[in-house]
Amino acid sequence: MLGDTGKRIVVQEVAPRDGFQIEPAFIPTEAKVALINALGETGLPAIEATSFASPKAIPALRDAEEVMRGIARASGVTYAALVPNLRGAERALAAGVDEMNLVMSVSETHNLANLRMTREQSFVQLCEVVRACAGRAAVNVSLATSFGCPMEGAVPEAEVWRWVSRVLDAGVSNITLADTTGMAHPAQMARMVGAFRDRWPNARLTLHLHNTRGLGLANVLAALGAGADRFDASLGGLGGCPYAPGATGNVCTEDLVHMLEAMGYRTGVNLPRLVACARSLPTLVGHEVPGQVAKAGRITDLHPAPVWLAEVRANALAKG
Amino acid sequence: MLGDTGKRIVVQEVAPRDGFQIEPAFIPTEAKVALINALGETGLPAIEATSFASPKAIPALRDAEEVMRGIARASGVTYAALVPNLRGAERALAAGVDEMNLVMSVSETHNLANLRMTREQSFVQLCEVVRACAGRAAVNVSLATSFGCPMEGAVPEAEVWRWVSRVLDAGVSNITLADTTGMAHPAQMARMVGAFRDRWPNARLTLHLHNTRGLGLANVLAALGAGADRFDASLGGLGGCPYAPGATGNVCTEDLVHMLEAMGYRTGVNLPRLVACARSLPTLVGHEVPGQVAKAGRITDLHPAPVWLAEVRANALAKG
Numbered sequence: 001m002l003g004d005t006g007k008r009i010v011v012q013e014v015a016p017r018d019g020f021q022i023e024p025a026f027i028p029t030e031a032k033v034a035l036i037n038a039l040g041e042t043g044l045p046a047i048e049a050t051s052f053a054s055p056k057a058i059p060a061l062r063d064a065e066e067v068m069r070g071i072a073r074a075s076g077v078t079y080a081a082l083v084p085n086l087r088g089a090e091r092a093l094a095a096g097v098d099e100m101n102l103v104m105s106v107s108e109t110h111n112l113a114n115l116r117m118t119r120e121q122s123f124v125q126l127c128e129v130v131r132a133c134a135g136r137a138a139v140n141v142s143l144a145t146s147f148g149c150p151m152e153g154a155v156p157e158a159e160v161w162r163w164v165s166r167v168l169d170a171g172v173s174n175i176t177l178a179d180t181t182g183m184a185h186p187a188q189m190a191r192m193v194g195a196f197r198d199r200w201p202n203a204r205l206t207l208h209l210h211n212t213r214g215l216g217l218a219n220v221l222a223a224l225g226a227g228a229d230r231f232d233a234s235l236g237g238l239g240g241c242p243y244a245p246g247a248t249g250n251v252c253t254e255d256l257v258h259m260l261e262a263m264g265y266r267t268g269v270n271l272p273r274l275v276a277c278a279r280s281l282p283t284l285v286g287h288e289v290p291g292q293v294a295k296a297g298r299i300t301d302l303h304p305a306p307v308w309l310a311e312v313r314a315n316a317l318a319k320g
Numbered sequence: 321m322l323g324d325t326g327k328r329i330v331v332q333e334v335a336p337r338d339g340f341q342i343e344p345a346f347i348p349t350e351a352k353v354a355l356i357n358a359l360g361e362t363g364l365p366a367i368e369a370t371s372f373a374s375p376k377a378i379p380a381l382r383d384a385e386e387v388m389r390g391i392a393r394a395s396g397v398t399y400a401a402l403v404p405n406l407r408g409a410e411r412a413l414a415a416g417v418d419e420m421n422l423v424m425s426v427s428e429t430h431n432l433a434n435l436r437m438t439r440e441q442s443f444v445q446l447c448e449v450v451r452a453c454a455g456r457a458a459v460n461v462s463l464a465t466s467f468g469c470p471m472e473g474a475v476p477e478a479e480v481w482r483w484v485s486r487v488l489d490a491g492v493s494n495i496t497l498a499d500t501t502g503m504a505h506p507a508q509m510a511r512m513v514g515a516f517r518d519r520w521p522n523a524r525l526t527l528h529l530h531n532t533r534g535l536g537l538a539n540v541l542a543a544l545g546a547g548a549d550r551f552d553a554s555l556g557g558l559g560g561c562p563y564a565p566g567a568t569g570n571v572c573t574e575d576l577v578h579m580l581e582a583m584g585y586r587t588g589v590n591l592p593r594l595v596a597c598a599r600s601l602p603t604l605v606g607h608e609v610p611g612q613v614a615k616a617g618r619i620t621d622l623h624p625a626p627v628w629l630a631e632v633r634a635n636a637l638a639k640g
Binding site: 109118148150151152183187211212216225248262291292293296298300302304306 | 429432433436437438441468470471472473502503505506507508531532533534535536537538540541542545568572575578579582583584611612613616618619620622623624625626629632633635636637639
């Protein structure tokens with residue numbers, strides 16, 4: 001039901017990882033730490049803080065250890081990190097990451113282009129990481145291109161379910177279906193979320209959606225209608241995709257929280273604090289960001305009537 | 321049902337009126353005519369071409385007569401215009417406008433600020449225009465601020481229905497509920513569209529939505545779910561609201577058509593032609609526009625795999 005009053009929806013912040021990783025200018029470690037700390041005070045239940053990739057692969061996040069060491073752990077907040085391989089997992093475990101986010105693509109072409117391995121090779125490596133983390137940190141597996149591949153096109157749903165099954169069989173029950181390049185549409189989203197939940201009601205499903213073609217919040221709405229209750233989002237809508245220059249990135253955290261709260265869902269997030277974080281972004285990253293609520297204000301932020309209105313009203317009433 | 325396969329959805333283009341009226345630089349008449357002509361060849365069933373307001377009130381559209389005279393009438397396309405009063409209606413009738421769009425606000429404060437009249441005065445004037453147009457042109461009445469007023473805040477739904485009733489009683493069965501400053505959220509949209517259709521199943525309901533807070537397409541989706549089948553939209557997402565600087569404007573036509581077609585609805589619109597129109601806008605208006613699909617391409621616009629992929633694949637396979 002639309003606007004299921006009081007239902008709790010989990011919104012996970014990914015800007016410090018998925019947003020910052022593609023920023024052309026290096027964001028100083030102290031600035032990253034300050035933003036993550038501010039986000040930790042908003043009530044967001046989870047923050048993906050960094051990536052333990054090789055510094056050569058993602059120079060923008062070469063300070064993963066310093067970031068994890070620098071942040072103040074807010075109580076009740078899960079600090080996650082992207083972990084590409086066993087070496088990254090050991091680094092992340094040493095740095096005290098709460099939850100490891102492992103990624104592979106459902107599309108073979110995208111997996112080869114992005115990870116330089118076949119899916120089979122990625123899956124073997126992923127299972128090694130899962131074993132290494134057992135009992136030491138939570139694990140989530142993100143299946144990229146679950147709603148379409150920018151090179152292969154439509155991805156057969158059976159193929160998505162095959163990889164979900166294999167991940168679950170490997171002992172991971174936290175799964176993210178990622179719309180990596182913003183190819184999902186709402187009818188597809190409703191159908192796939194429904195199918196997932198019917199088949200694996202006890203798995204924890206997260207949706208990681210991009211707004212590349214303006215469909216981000218419409219896809220969230222369709223997913224909510226099909227029972228989804230957990231979403232990644234990126235402050236300011238940071239992030240993006242090299243295949244769609246000029247297009248926006250991830251679903252925007254403050255726009256998502258604003259929609260959910262307006263509809264009567266509970267996110268636990270203090271929206272004014274979150275908007276204050278978002279308004280710090282243009283200075284931090286050196287460019288405008290796509291989020292709308294930080295610019296337009298909330299629905300409930302009213303504007304004073306113009307000063308000349310009293311005179312207009314008097315004149316109008318004088319005419320009868 | 322989401323993605324009701326084959327259902328026809330009417331998308332009405334409003335950029336030449338609602339978009340161009342707030343452009344700071346005057347758009348030459350020939351350029352307006354050329355764009356309207358190009359839009360007429362896309363399959364869009366209706367285009368709001370201009371406004372017959374006083375040239376002093378809306379200088380950007382001071383060429384209403386020349387625009388109407390200049391355009392080539394595409395077969396099957398309804399050419400509408402905004403008409404603020406009896407004088408405007410006579411001008412529009414003389415210019416051969418097919419459908420008159422009359423506007424008043426449900427919020428008294430907004431009506432005074434926007435039209436410098438009380439709602440009661442606007443309604444009297446509107447009824448005069450309706451009588452003048454009887455048998456000569458179709459009439460649609462747009463109720464602005466139906467989902468909230470930027471100055472008064474929430475607008476009681478009973479107040480919206482009171483004005484809908486009065487308009488219907490005045491003999492107009494084409495009604496637009498307008499979210500003038502982007503204050504609607506999807507739960508409200510679903511509830512209000514459902515209520516309207518239950519009460520007045522034979523009235524023609526159009527939704528005029530803005531994307532001020534990023535909720536435009538999510539609100540469309542909610543309205544579709546409640547049975548709506550007719551939407552205004554603006555090429556490139558042109559338009560906007562003086563109360564939300566930096567925020568986007570109307571729901572973007574090409575993004576809307578793209579979503580609807582992807583979901584299996586029928587709009588009758590040739591999307592590549594529409595996108596070509598949208599891509600002409602930045603040059604025409606002298607600034608970037610918010611629409612996403614014109615930048616990112618359609619879901620089905622694939623990207624070639626990188627040239628180095630064959631080597632990556634060979635190397636990966638060599639490792640077993």
